[in-house]
Amino acid sequence: MAQKKTMAGEKRARKIQEESQGKGVHRKPVKLHKVDTRDHDDSVFLSRKVIAQLSFIAVLVGIAAFSVYDVHRQSRVITRLSSPTVITQNASSSPARFWGTYRPQAYFGLKTRSPQSPVVGLMWFTQFKSAEEFAIRHWCEQGDRLPRYGWLAHDGVNFGVQEIVDEDYILKTSFVKRTGGSHGGDWTARIVAEPHYRNRRTPEGEPPPKPATVSLLFYIALDNSGWLKPNIESGILTSVEGYTDALGQFMLKFPTNSRNHEVLYNYYLSSTEGLHVLKGAVMRGLKMAPYKKRKQYVALGGNDPRGSAEPNFIVHQVTVPLPHVMEVTYTSGDGGGGSGEREDREPLLGRTYDDELRQHRDEFDERFERVFRLREKGYDAEHVDFAKAALGNLVGGIGFFYGSSLVQSLANAAPVPYWAAPLYTAVPSRSFFPRGFLWDEGFHNLLVSQWDIDVTKDVLGHWLDLMNADGWIPREQILGPEARSKVPDEFVVQRDTNANPPTLFLPLRYLLDRDDERDYEYLRRVYPRLQAWYGWFNVTQRGDAPGAYRWRGRNATTTHELNPKTLTSGIDDAPRASHPTDDERHVDLRCWMALASGVMADVAEAIGEPAAVYRAEYAYLTDNEALDALHWSDEHAAYCDYGLHTDAVKLKRPRAPPAQPGAPPPPRPDLQRSVAQEPRLQFVNSFGYTSLFPFLLQIVRPDSPKLERVLASVRNESLLWTRYGLRSLAKTAPLYMKRNTEHDPPYWRGSIWININFLAVRALNFYANSDGPYRDTAKEMYTELRRNLVENVFREYQLTGYVWEHYNDETGKGEGSHPFTGWSALIVLIMADSY
Structure with a gap:
């Protein structure tokens, strides 16, 4: 019975798919009565004239109808799903999580969860280096070759402590938030710079190396909204007042010590073209300035040499021999008069900062043990600290992005912009992948959900709200100029035929299993979007054989790939059938759809919606006999993909064309794929992760x-x-x-x-x-x-x-x-x- 329903569903899905690709239903042509050409009276002439006019009108109507339909198809990819969004405006600006370290691509930076947020951040460099050695650190770059950096502890809301090991010193960055008011409260950031020799042994009898002199640059920049006003006293930038619609008035303060002659202060005021060019703006503002003992040091020159009107980028530079402690305070205008000053609590500086940071760390440690019980399981302190850092880096790597993706459908001749939208998401790697990836996020939230279920619900809601009218979610989110500047052009455009594993169902399963704390209202909000997403998979990723599924997006005409990649599966270059065709059957995708079907059935039942269709599909997709019929190979004793395949492929270099007299030798041609044996339809003998999915998903x-x-x-x-x-x-x-x-x-x-x-x-x-x-x-x-x-x-x-x-x-x-x-x-x- 389940198989009959599945086959019927497949026929419906194929009909929808064909209609979406513009394949009309063929109808039997209508027979026209033959006209007697021997009659030349006026009635026949008028009839011909009327027929010609009607035919012309019909052609025009047809062209117009096709144009309207074509416009509809072209706009469909950027049309939002009509279902209410999961994330409401109020939820998106939750005061507790309004400010955060939501710039994971920066070594240290904060912003708000508002579309055009001011950003603050840290740059630094070592003084007295040669031109070849001089380097400004700002964004996380593997090319910086830092021995280590990352969060040691971060609770995702109130505080974070990070350690950055550079060549000659260690920077310890931390922040503490105080919630309150209607604009996310206040915070303080602290940067402690210490010589590296304090943390390593010096050979016996040798003096420690001379401490480095470092410039710490703390900045604030606006993203096309609001204003900034610097306050400068005796040539030193002491504070910045500002305003944005989302924050109201606020103040950023730089406590200074003018009596310490070891410390040099400089500043820079500029109007930049965007947040992605801040480092370049700093480079433009540097100059050489006198230092003690006839030396010179690299300093910011005050005003942008190009000249500027109202600054939207302000930098505070502190140059000092190490060790040194820098503190920066942010206060919102909720407390009085827009000055940002508060009289009800001690400033979050010095010992007060120490006390509040210590309190947050103690709470973090206690909560960590309560949730994961690692000490109870016998792990030593080093293992526990490692686990805290792993969690802290995941939670501290959650970013808030705003912008629009570039997308393309089969109906669009060129990429078009998606609607502008926010995305609250963790990132896989701060240095290499500082943006949102759909299938990664399901795995991320298996851990995040056990630490803070509210963060997971927020993250999943943001992803589901990126769904278009067909139920498609772009699998890679590159939102905003900072994110776009880190991505090669060939990976920017997202195509609506391409999927990604529906791993969001993994943390959704965890939400369902929390019987004592199940959030039924949240499940009701996400359910229509889950329905659309599940339906999109069944329309677009079905295989030709009943019950089969096939990833789209493989290149069937490539001559340079040994085995055409399947980026959409997430397992990019895992071997599949050597020659992509519609006959392929991908075992991992079938198993992902089994997981999705089971979760859909359970969500529907939890909120009182009909679940029979999902339950039947789950029963069929988990039926071992049906699975074995499509994917089990007795010959290979394994679950396998199926398709047009041969193992007799390798990369060969073709001969270079002969050099022409007097001309430089031609470039060496790239390796090309050579096929020594014709492929045939068969199971793909490449035992690996894809073969394990019936086991992995139980x-x-x-x-x-x-x-x-x-x-x-x-x-x-x-x-x-x-x-x-x-x-x-x-x-x-x-x-x-x-x-x-x-x-x-x-x-x-x-x-x-x-x-x-x-x-x-x-x-x-x-x-x-x-x-x-x-x-x-x-x-x-x-x-x-x-x-x-x-x-x-x-x-x-x-x-x-x-x-x-x-x-x-x-x-x-x-x-x-x-x-x-x-x-x-x-x-x-x-x-x-x-x-």
Whole structure:
């Protein structure tokens, strides 16, 4: 019965899909009566004239109708879903989370959750360097090669403490907020700069190196809204008054000590073209100024040399030999007269700041142990501090972005801007991926939801509100000029045929499982959008075979890729069928849709909506016999993709054309794909993460003999098992650690990824606690895999200072972008046995 319903649903989906692609319904042509051409009377002439006029009118009407329809199709991609948004305006400007470290791409910066927020931030550089060595730090850049940076603790709301290790010194940045009023309250930022030798041993008998002289630059900038007024006393910038519609009046103060002659103060006033060019504006304002003992130092020159009207960018420079402490206070105008001064509490400076920061840290530590119970589980202080840093970096990496994506549909000849919208989201990597990614966010919120469920509901609501009228969500969000400036052009445009794994259903499952704290009102708000999203997947990502699914977005005409990537699956270069066609069947997508169907059924039942369709689809997609019919290969003893495939492919360099007399030699041609054997429809023999999805999402029955084969393959060290975690592709696979193009090294072809390993540990825990003949095997594997993952990620953090994007399957060494405390922070849940 379920299969019949599924086939009927597939026919309906295909009909909708064909209509959306402009394929009309073919009708039998209408027979016209033959006209006797021998009659030449006026009536025949008039009839011909009327017919010609009617035909002409019909053509015009048809052209007009097609034009209207074409305009409709072109605008559809940028039309909002008609359902009410999840996030209301009041919720978006929640006072407790209004101010925050919502600029994850900056080493240290704060902003508000308003569309055109003022931003504050830190830049710094070392004085007395050569021109070749001189460098201003501002945005998190892997090219800066800092030994370590990241949040040590951050609760997502009230405070954060970060440590940045530079070549000769350490910067400890922190902030504390005081909520109150109607504009998000007040805050203080503190930067403590200490010589690095205080934190390392000096060879016996040698004096410590001379402390560095550092310039700390704290700035405020406006994003096309409001005004700033600098207050300058005796040539020193002491404060900045300002106003925006979202904040009202406010004041930023720079406490100074003019009696300390070791400290030099400079400032800069400029009018810049945008937040993405602030560092360039600072570079433009630098000059050489006299320093003691006939030296010169690099200083800001006061006013922008180009001249400016009202400044929208103001910088306070402090130059000092280390150690030094800088404090900056922000006060809103709620307390009186727009001056920002408050009389009811001590200023958040000095010892008062120490006391409030200590209180927040103590509360953070107590809450961390209450939620994750790591000390109770026997972890030592170093492991617990590591876990706090992993959580702190994920929560401290939540940003607030505002802008519009560039999108394109099949009906649009060129990309068009999406509507401008806000997005509150964590980012995978502050240095390399400081923007929102759809499938990453589901994994992020598996951890965030256990720390602060309200933050998760807020984040998921923002993502679901980006849904268009068809139920599509752009999978990569590049909102605003700061985010856009960090992304290569080829990744900017998002296409509405392309999906991403619906991982938001993972934290939604956690929301549903909180029976004692289930938020039914929230579930009612998200449900219409979940319906539209689920429907979009079933219309656009269905395969040709009944019950099959296929990722769109693969390049079927490429001549340079060894195996055309499937970026939409999230597992970018995991091997699929070598020749993309409509016949493909992707096992991971079918399993994601099984998860989505189950959550949809449970949400519907929780809020009293009809759930039978979702329940039937879930029953079919989790039916092991139906799954096996499409994806189990007896030959390979594994779940596999299916498609037009051959393993006989490799990259070859074609011959360069002969050099012409007198001309420079031609460039060496890029490697091109060579196919030595014709492909055929078959299962794809590339055992790896994609093969595991029926196990990872717990679809294989605990008593299924297929589970025994999967567990044996997982534990096989020549396939996926290593001392550091599960590698992404078996060592026996034809494309194991093979480059995909000359310029495209392997990515998901052997490396160890923490998000998939989290799903594996979670699945092993499930099977270890389920009745079945393989529970003891699953339990042993669970204990060993969990230990391997925790110790390797911890060890690499101790050695390198970072949590990494992925890990080498032969050495365990961290690789890829860093810090990567997006889904790699799931190591905290693995440590906590919390799934």
